[in-house]
Amino acid sequence: MSTAVAGTAVAGAGDLGRKLARANRAKQVTAFALLAPALLLMLLAFVWPIGALLTNAVHAPEFRDAVPKLAAWMEGWDGEALPDEAGFALVAEEFGRAFRDRSLPRASTRLNYERGGMRSLAMKTGRGAPRLAAPYRESLVALDPAWGDIATWRAIANASTWLTPRFVLQALDLQRVPGGGIQAVPPENRVYLDRLQVTFTISIVVTLVCAAIGYPMAYVMAMAGPNRGRLLFLLVLLPFWISLLVRTAAWVVLLQKEGIVNGALLALGIIDEPQQLIFNRFGVYVAMVHILLPFLVLPLYSVMKSIPRDHVRAAASLGATPASAFVTVYFPQTVPGLGAGCLLVFILSIGFYITPALVGGSRDQMLSSLIAENALGTANWGLASALALVLLCCVAVVYPVFGRYAGAKNLRLG
Amino acid sequence: MASPRPYRGPADRIGGGLVRAVAALGFVFMLAPILAVMPLSFNGGSYLSYPLQGVSWQWYAAVFAARPWMPALWNSVTIGAATTVLATVTGTLAAYGLSYTEFPGKRAIGALLISPMVVPIVITALAVYLAFAPFGLVNSFTGLVLAHTVLAVPFVVITVTATLHGFDRTMVRAAASLGAPPLVAFATVTLPLTAPGILSGAVFAFVTSFDDVVVALFLAGPEQFTVPRRMFNALRDKLDPSIVALAVFLVTISIFLLATIELLRWRSERLRSRP
Structure with missing residues (x-):
């Protein structure tokens, strides 16, 4: 049972x-x-595009697609001496065909990234191919002596692969040494590492200044009574809601040579002649701090508001002076909020583009500007993608730290 | 019992004074630039400096003239509206899905939905440009709306998730126990109680689209030029007070939207604290 x-x-x-x-x-x-x-x-309009972009940084099949037979043949070349007649014959045949089916221009752009002047050489060869005859080595060198130069062939060999490290190397100011190996470009030719350094310098300075101004602001907001606190909160929130472009425009108007700040300083007799306040690093710092300050103050404020006041009172009752109570009791509890705010400001400033473009000089442009320039200006998609990869790596290093300390929970949007 | 007044040494006094002084400077720094620039939009002359050369509405007339700002404003509003609808619907459903039950990969999916906020916008814009180009979505209304929606979804997910955190699920169970089918319980209980969060998510989505310059720089053809896109050109070209007049107009819209959000927050808090 x-x-x-x-x-x-x-x-x-x-x-x-x-x-x-x-x-x-x-x-x-x-x-x-x-x-x-x-x-x-997200998959269609974010994940897949970003993935394709990052692939773009190392995937450059234009040349191989245009001249497949030559590219396959180049894989067997040792790179030590000029190729034999078969290689020259393939150049004549494949360049001529690619010229006729119009795939040569794109392929020669790719070649040109490997070695300057290759675009015109490739187009000239393609155009002249019908008139070439065996022996091809002699007739190609007669068409252009560059065909007798081993550097030309090395460029073709480098362009013949599906994958290329060239754009990533270029984005890090590195170059391939003929015969193998990688070395840094001479300091006077450095472009991209300098931009990276400028990007980090600006981001760090902006973050520190935001922390120095934002911490007292959040503290005063948290200590004020409910009504005054709310009012101050709205004072910080309002600029946050005003379009970034409008705020940048306000700084352009304020800081220009004939602008309000120069006018006021002249009228007060502080300066004798208008100062250059914009289109330099100073303008970038001022405008960026103004735009990013709310991102530091708001998470910090929400953390500070959750700290019971009894803690500091208890410390005082045990004989701590306000300064020592602040340092030993209050400040440690605000560190998560401060960290969240600083990381948020840092992540956002690393990617800044519009503000430096409008209020900075040419030496204050950040990595984002370089990406936009290479994409929209010169249409060098490979390099733009490689620079995007570098920038994304910078964010990827900082983001997990942000996620661990702050997460989205301290991120109140208004 | 009055709390004992702690000893305040010179360091405390100087420290306290310094904190208040820096904070005051900070608050002035936040607002002063915007306030200082605004009156210039009424300048009678065409300079962007004080003293004003008479007062006039001419720059506002220039902004509200048929060209070039009105078509741009129309583009901004229509693209913003389409983005708002798409982002609010998908983002709200996703937030409900995330808070509905436990399932494997939940954290990763949440992180994915938030990630467009931290990826530098130039990278997103370039990636979308390259991916959309083969499909004819560059220089098109659809392409711009899709890209803006990607940027706006995180804001909707965050605001709606925050509302759902404070949402008392026993009320849905109560509705079910009274015989309401899931969809009816959703429409009559969940939706009204989370509506403020959804609406503020929608406002954020609209602002994300309305303020965007970078994506428009990559994806908008002259036919789709939005207000910020045109303003970016104008700021690079030449400055005249019509830019400031436009800025004042946009600030007015911002204040209106901020007031809406505040109202929604107040309403949400009242709904939640109701016994």
Whole structure:
């Protein structure tokens, strides 16, 4: 009897367990169905494009696609001496064909990244190919002596691969040494590392200045009574809501040579002649701090507001002076908020583009400007993608720290 | 019992004074530039400096003239509206999905939905440009709306998730126990109670689209030029008070939106604290 009861109970429990599992599965299916539209959108318009962009940094098949036979043949070349007649014959045949089917211009752009002047050489060769005849070595060198130069062939060999380290190397101011190996470019030719350094310098200075001004602001807001605190909160929130472009425009108007700040300083007799306040580093710092300050103050304020005031009072009752109570009791509790704010400001400033473009000089342009310039200006997609890869790596290093210390929970949006 | 007044040495007094002084400077620094520039939009002359040469509405007339700002404003509003609808619907559903139950990969999906906020916008813009180009979505309304939606979804997810955190699920169970099918319970209980969060998410989505310059720089053809896109050109070209008049107009919109958000927050807090 008792066994029978126990048996039913077990069977019932198994049944219940199955039902529970089924209900849980149904809930999970519902959750995924709710997430599906957003995930689909993210996949199509964010994840896939970013993935393709990063692939672009190392994937450059234009040349190989245009002259496949030559590219395959180049894989067997040792790179030590000029190729034999077969290589020259393939150049004549493939360049001529690529010129006729119009794939040569794109391929020669790719060649030109490997070695300056290769674009015109390739186009000239393609155009002149019908008039070339065996022996091809002699007739190609006669067409252009560059065909007798081993550097030309090395450039073709480098361009013949599907994948190329060239853009990533270029973005880090590195170059390939003929015959293998990698070295830094001479300091006078450094471009991209300098931009990276400028990007980090600006981001660090902006973060520190924001922390120095923002901490007292958040502290005063947290200590004020509810009504005054709310008012101060709105004072910080309002600029946060005003378009970045409008705020940048305000600084352009204020800081220009004939602008309000120069006018006021002249009228007060502090300066004798208008100072250059904009289109230099100073202008970038001022405008960026103004735009990013709310991102530091708001998370810090929300942390400070959650700290019970009794803690500092308890410290005072134990004989701590306000300064020592602040240092030993209050400040340590605000560190998560300060960290969240600083990391947020830092991450956002690393990617700044519009503000430096409008209020900075040419020496204050950050990595983002370089990406936009290479993409929109010279259409060097490979290099733009490689620079994007470098910038994304910088963010990827900082973001997990941000996630650990702050997370989205300290990020109140208003 | 009055709390004992702690001893305040010179260091405390100087420290306290310094904190208040820096904070005061900070608050002035936040607002003064915007306030200082605004009156210039009424300048009778065409200089952007004081003293004003008479007062006039001419720059506002220039902004509200048929060209070039009105078509740009129309583009901004339509692109913003489409983005708002798309981002609010997908983002709200996603936030419900994230808070509905536990499932594997939940944290990763949450992080993915937030990630467009931290990826530098130039990278997103370039990536979308290259990916959309083969499909004819560059220089198109659709392409711009899709890219803006990607940027706006994180804001909707964050605001709606925050509202759902404070949402008492026993009320949905109560509705179910009274015989309401899930969809009815959702429409009559969950939706009204989370509406303020959804609406503020929608405002954030609109602002994200309305303020964007970088994506528009990559994806907008002259037909889709938005207000910020045109303003970016104007700031690089030449400055005249019409830019400031436009800025004043945009600031007015910002104040209106901020007031909306404040109202929604107040309403959400009241809904939540109701016994």
